């Protein structure tokens with residue numbers, strides 16, 4: 001057995017827009033994902049999160065599933081437009097009440113709630129006022145964070161400000177494949193800064209209302225960037241700059257990487273960074289969350305046609321990777337996770353780490369007897385857990401691991417076509433069925449380890 005350290009936090013993760021549904025129930029306002037999903041051609045098959053996995057109504061059943069799994073922790077996100085339908089006061093008590101009940105249900109079941117404040121569902125009214133391109137959105141986020149922290153801080157020990165600000169900024173404002181769907185590279189850098197500023201303002205606001213022992217974090221989707229050839233140095237530097245250092249440097253060192261600012265000087269003069277901003281962003285955090293799925297291999301060359309999520313990287317190409325991949329077409333390679341963990345450990349004097357998402361989509365279908373033999377998912381999770389275990393053994397301070405995802409859900413622009421759950425959801429009936437990976441994960445949790453070999 002490879003045993004994990006005592007107290008290692010096992011969990012599963014979800015996000016509000018991807019599972020809740022009930023888009024207009026109990027006073028929820030529209031978010032940018034409601035708008036985006038309704039815009040023709042943006043989401044595969046015109047899918048929306050209107051119903052999703054109906055978790056808003058079925059959260060008790062879902063907590064029972066978690067309890068059955070023996071899940072020690074559950075990472076979920078709060079829908080900002082349920083709390084402030086327009087992104088500002090007044091607060092919608094009915095929205096807060098929902099998360100109050102969810103948190104109570106988790107605590108009663110002995111499951112630690114791990115709360116993310118922003119998993120991409122910006123209130124549409126704030127987008128109408130400029131979205132993440134507008135500095136004021138960062139201040140609005142801090143107000144929202146304080147409202148939720150004041151209500152749930154007595155029961156939620158671990159708080160995450162933002163999930164994957166890289167995606168919000170560069171998929172939302174540069175490649176345009178996520179809401180709000182802009183393709184403006186200069187604006188995307190401005191958005192990235194305002195997201196980081198929101199994190200900094202949010203940390204400060206939460207600290208004033210949270211109990212002293214509550215922990216605060218941010219979750220980044222760091223990139224494992226490998227060179228495609230001996231001459232790939234510049235390409236690696238640029239992608240690493242935008243994927244990793246643009247976020248890690250201000251958060252953990254209090255300054256933006258100057259090479260990234262120089263690389264993008266033709267797109268923006270960076271005047272949106274005001275004198276104290278980097279200090280605000282570097283407010284101490286207690287945990288750094290990392291989401292990992294797949295590595296990238298880059299080289300100097302012609303990028304793909306169409307709007308890129310990599311501003312200023314006009315001479316960088318992504319090299320296709322041979323070998324097995326998931327239903328997303330993402331290469332399966334746990335070495336990327338090893339590289340990311342060691343990089344953060346070696347290059348930054350940061351807080352303890354937590355894997356806040358890791359998992360894989362496969363086209364799993366129930367067999368005739370209803371069971372779902374997702375051995376590819378089990379093998380993916382196992383390979384990555386081996387790397388997690390080895391990283392801990394070699395000194396990386398890694399405190400927990402959350403599978404993405406508890407349930408099949410709305411996979412953003414891919415709609416319901418991609419299934420990441422360890423629990424299958426039949427969207428016609430909302431019936432939940434444990435996949436084999438769920439049974440397997442239950443054993444991992446109960447043994448606090450994985451079988452050797």
Ligand code: FCB
Pocket residue numbers: 015018163164167221291357404411412420
């Ligand atoms: C991450 C997101 C999560 C999910 C997975 C597959 O980027 O945080 O919501 O979509 O990818």
